[in-house]
Amino acid sequence: MRLILSLLGGIFIGLLSGLFIGWVVAPTEYVNSPMTALAQRWRDEYTVMIAAGYAVDRDLNGALERLRRLGVPNVPQYVQEITERYITNSRNVADIRLLVRLAEGFGRLTPLMQDFRSLNPETSP
Amino acid sequence: MSAPLPPPPPGFAPEQLAFSRHSRYQRPRRRVSWWGLLVGVGVGLAIGLTYAWVVEPVREVDTQPRQLNRAARADYVVAIALRFSYDSDLGRAVEDLLALNLGPDPFQQVANIACELASTGYVDSTSGIRALRTLRTFYQLQGKTGCADQLIDDATPVPLATLVIPTNTPTLIPPPTKTPTPAALTVGTPAAPIVPTALPRRTYEGQILNTFCSLSASGMIEVTVRDANGSGIPGQRVRVRWDGGSDEFSTGLKPDRGDGYADFRMRSGFNYTIDMPGQSDPIAQTLSAEPCFTNEGEEALRGYRVVFRLVR
Numbered sequence: 019m020r021l022i023l024s025l026l027g028g029i030f031i032g033l034l035s036g037l038f039i040g041w042v043v044a045p046t047e048y049v050n051s052p053m054t055a056l057a058q059r060w061r062d063e064y065t066v067m068i069a070a071g072y073a074v075d076r077d078l079n080g081a082l083e084r085l086r087r088l089g090v091p092n093v094p095q096y097v098q099e100i101t102e103r104y105i106t107n108s109r110n111v112a113d114i115r116l117l118v119r120l121a122e123g124f125g126r127l128t129p130l131m132q133d134f135r136s137l138n139p140e141t142s143p
Numbered sequence: 144m145s146a147p148l149p150p151p152p153p154g155f156a157p158e159q160l161a162f163s164r165h166s167r168y169q170r171p172r173r174r175v176s177w178w179g180l181l182v183g184v185g186v187g188l189a190i191g192l193t194y195a196w197v198v199e200p201v202r203e204v205d206t207q208p209r210q211l212n213r214a215a216r217a218d219y220v221v222a223i224a225l226r227f228s229y230d231s232d233l234g235r236a237v238e239d240l241l242a243l244n245l246g247p248d249p250f251q252q253v254a255n256i257a258c259e260l261a262s263t264g265y266v267d268s269t270s271g272i273r274a275l276r277t278l279r280t281f282y283q284l285q286g287k288t289g290c291a292d293q294l295i296d297d298a299t300p301v302p303l304a305t306l307v308i309p310t311n312t313p314t315l316i317p318p319p320t321k322t323p324t325p326a327a328l329t330v331g332t333p334a335a336p337i338v339p340t341a342l343p344r345r346t347y348e349g350q351i352l353n354t355f356c357s358l359s360a361s362g363m364i365e366v367t368v369r370d371a372n373g374s375g376i377p378g379q380r381v382r383v384r385w386d387g388g389s390d391e392f393s394t395g396l397k398p399d400r401g402d403g404y405a406d407f408r409m410r411s412g413f414n415y416t417i418d419m420p421g422q423s424d425p426i427a428q429t430l431s432a433e434p435c436f437t438n439e440g441e442e443a444l445r446g447y448r449v450v451f452r453l454v455r
Contacts, residue, residue, distance in 0.1 A: 024176035028183015035184070036191015046200035053215040055206040063239075064222050071225025071277070073421075080270030087218050116229075 054089030061088055065100055069116035078123050094124035102130055209244035216243055217256045221274050224253070224281040230421045231382075234389060236281070254282040254289030261294035347423040347451040355446045356435035362409040362444030364417065364430060367401065368394045370453045375403025381451070382420045383430075385413045391420070411444055419451055 040046075048055070056064065065085065072081040082093050090096040101117040104110075111134070118134045121127055127135060208219055220243065227236045237249070245252035257278045265271040272295065279291050347368070357363075368379040377395025394405040409415055409432035418425040426449065435445045 020172075020174070021176045021179040024179030025183040025186075027175075028180040028185075029187035029190070030183075031180075032184035032187020032189070033191040034187075036188045036193075037195050038191075040192045040195020040200075046196050047210065048206065049210050050212045051206045051210045051215070052212060053218060056211070056215075057205040057207065060206075060208055060242075064219065067222035067226040067239075070229035071222070071274075074225070074229045075273055075277075077270050077273060080268075080274065083268075083270060084218065084222065087215070 052089075053087045056088070062100060062104075064088065065097070066113045066116060069097075069113075069120040072120050072123060073116055076123075081120060081123070094121075094126050097121050097124055098126035098128065101126075102128065105130055105134065208239075208242045211243070216245070217260060219243060220245075220253055220256050221260075221278055224278045225274065227281050228277045231384075231418065231425070232389075232420065233384065250282050250285040250287045251289075253278065254287040254291065257282065257291035258289040258294070261291040266295070345423050346453060347419050348454050349418065349423050349426045349449060349451040351426060351428055351430070352448040352450050355448065356437050356443055357446060358437055358439075358441050358443045360406075360446050362411065362432045363446040364407045364409060364415070364449060365446065366394065366405045366407070366417070366449045366451070368403040368405075368419070368451045368453075375401045376453070377402040379403070379405075379422075379451075380420055381405055381407075381417065383407050383415045383417050384425075385410075385415045409444060417449055423451055 053064075065088075068081050068084045071084075072078065085093045085096065088096070097117065098121050101114065101121045104114045104117055114134050118127070118131045121131060122135060208216070211219060220240070223236055223239045226239075227233070240249040240253070243249070257275055260266070260271070260278070261275055266275060275291060275295050279289075279295060282289065283292070364383065366381050368376045368381070370376055375394065377393075377398075379394045380391050381394065382389060382391045390407065392405050392407055394403045397404055397406070400406075409430065411432050411434070413432050415430040415432070416425045417430060430447050430449075432444045434442055437443055
């Protein structure tokens with residue numbers, strides 16, 4: 019009886035320790051993830067990078083193809099949403115200008131973006 | 144020197160007493176079996192880790208760039224190079240590369256990625272070729288080389304699809320006459336081909352006006368940003384870069400020197416490049432903080448006067 023109780027107690031302690039280690043201390047870390055699994059912060063960053071590339075080369079098809087890697091079903095819609103989110107959250111103005119330019123390229127210029135469009139040196143009167 | 148044994152209890156011979164002290168059956172029993180506990184912990188740990196790592200692992204909800212697979216990393220590197228082609232911000236590009244955890248020499252890894260992409264179907268499209276050229280420039284600026292140097296030619300930018308829109312311009316049918324004439328043919332007039340270009344557009348062009356040697360402005364870069372009419376433009380960002388660093392400053396902070404004026408003091412022995420990030424190309428000539436002598440014979444560092452003009 020003493021042995022069985024000790025065994026059960028040990029299993030209980032080991033189980034708790036194993037779950038704590040496996041979920042908190044050293045959780046599973048994926049190392050072969052696709053672009054679609056990228057965290058929101060990095061998705062935003064990636065989108066701004068692509069928008070910057072578009073500002074240089076005006077290659078709308080290239081931008082579309084690169085943003086498609088994020089797994090969004092409707093890229094122009096996605097660009098519109100992220101641009102409006104950036105504006106609403108008062109993010110970096112330079113980034114907003116790039117996104118507005120890309121959104122305009124996709125034909126998604128909304129009234130919210132108009133003020134930032136006029137900040138673009140190429141579109142200002 | 145051991146303590147003398149207590150006297151044996153009544154009825155026990157001295158030999159019997161010695162036997163009972165060394166018998167495990169005579170030791171007081173512990174309440175825990177250490178062996179059982181140890182085996183239990185081992186079994187429990189194995190079950191717990193299996194459940195936490197295999198059966199119900201932590202869900203992947205916050206993937207970092209360093210966790211991306213190889214193809215996705217390549218896409219991310221291309222995006223970094225594209226942004227660098229826009230703002231020439233090396234510091235930010237390095238930070239982004241570090242987030243990818245490419246290894247001890249990230250720029251060489253960029254060259255390797257470009258090499259891989261240049262060997263695949265990535266170059267089948269104009270966009271892909273253009274992106275690879277950007278990538279190549281990105282790592283070449285850091286003194287790295289890769290097989291993409293040879294695989295991608297240095298020809299002029301590949302033109303986008305040439306659109307030729309044939310538009311027929313119908314001629315009027317002549318009014319009927321008494322003498323019927325054959326029906327006039329409709330003559331098609333091909334329109335001029337439309338060739339979109341994708342050259343990077345720059346708003347300002349910079350140049351070094353002159354150099355000077357002054358003790359009060361030793362090693363100073365004096366920058367002026369002007370519009371097409373020659374008036375100074377305040378609030379424009381100017382950037383200087385040197386080996387291992389960069390700095391940005393804005394025009395108009397010294398209104399007594401003019402709206403478009405800004406300056407930067409160089410350090411002795413360093414070479415600098417100067418541009419307006421995202422708005423101009425770097426001035427081709429390097430600005431060197433070399434010693435010079437003033438008219439009074441005092442030693443100072445050479446200064447530069449630089450102007451950026453609005454070109455459109």
